[in-house]
Amino acid sequence: MADDQVKGPASYFPSIEKKYGRPIADWQDLVRRSMPAKHMELVAMLKHDHGMGHGHANAIVAHVLAEDRT
Template identity: 55%
Template structure:
């Protein structure tokens, strides 16, 4: 991969999520796994309501995980 390749999509938010929310992105990936039976928007709502993460930051790990087949 060239050094000038930019990360795009949900993964581009990961550094900000870690800085703003104070936990590694792996933490935010694990939480929706616990509610995997819910639709993605319900997983986002879970992160917002139960863990105080903002909407954009909640969407990123859920969208990324969904895109990976999770």
């Protein structure tokens, strides 16, 4: 049986959408528009400018940076 459970940073996405009321695509676009910047600078931007918690901000940034590396 295949394990279809989402793992890694994307596992946070449903709770991020629920808590902050915006689709993940919006957050990903926001991060991409703020690049180039270092990982923690992007995390800080989401935390300070948008009130996001550290874990949620880190998950979005990590996912965007991983996607953009491929």
